[in-house]
């Protein structure tokens with residue numbers, strides 16, 4: 001594989017299983033001038049297991065601004081540099097965003113070397129809808145902020161994906177059950193790609209009970225996936241009064257059959273149900289449905 005000068009490679013690394021490091025990732029890491037790593041000691045172990053001995057520089061949330069500026073200079077001078085994080089894909093709840101966005105502004109070539117990420121890994125096997133999902137990263141740490149965030153998400157009609165740390169798992173699940181409803185389906189994906197990989201699939205109340213009863217289910221790294229809110233059928237929200245008013249208006253000029261057809265189509269309600277109601281209004285009037293004027 002040929003490495004290009006002045007290029008930033010964003011390289012995904014395994015979540016726990018070394019076998020998930022791609023051939024392309026190995027070749028890239030073995031060939032760049034410099035590897036920027038979140039924790040150089042942690043990454044040195046991975047690199048030495050792969051027989052890679054390239055120079056490392058630490059880039060983490062506390063030094064991102066200053067180190068990114070130095071890396072940009074070196075890219076500008078023609079060096080090739082790889083960015084990795086401790087596990088998974090850099091920038092996904094991991095350092096790297098300031099560097100990548102500045103590199104793009106500077107006109108550097110940026111090449112992603114894709115691979116594992118806990119979001120996609122968890123979604124691929126959770127059995128929840130994947131056609132739409134919202135990645136929320138880590139929920140806020142304090143209870144009031146966390147509940148506010150969950151309240152904002154309660155009606156969102158797509159799968160919700162959260163990262164969470166083991167010591168906040170139980171409180172987060174309790175807050176989710178309180179805001180999303182105890183019966184909302186959820187999946188806890190733990191220790192993905194590792195020896196104790198586990199998927200627990202249950203309504204939120206059941207999931208909470210399970211992790212409270214078994215402290216082993218609170219260990220390690222985890223992703224929480226929550227089914228989206230059921231799609232609201234706006235027609236089902238139509239109040240009977242609004243339907244009655246509509247029917248009464250149409251019945252001034254149209255037959256019962258035609259008025260019922262139009263209202264059924266407009267509201268998505270069953271035609272028989274609307275037809276019966278139209279008949280009642282025609283025969284007896286609907287006190288609160290009578291249009292004014």
Ligand code: SAM
Pocket residue numbers: 015016085087088089090091092093094116117118119162163164165189190191192193194221222223
């Ligand atoms: N950049 C990483 C990625 O692409 O998934 C995520 C880094 S973030 C700092 C770490 C969080 O990712 C963990 O707290 C956990 O929520 C999730 N995670 C990472 N590895 C995992 C694994 N093996 N199993 C389950 N969740 C994992």
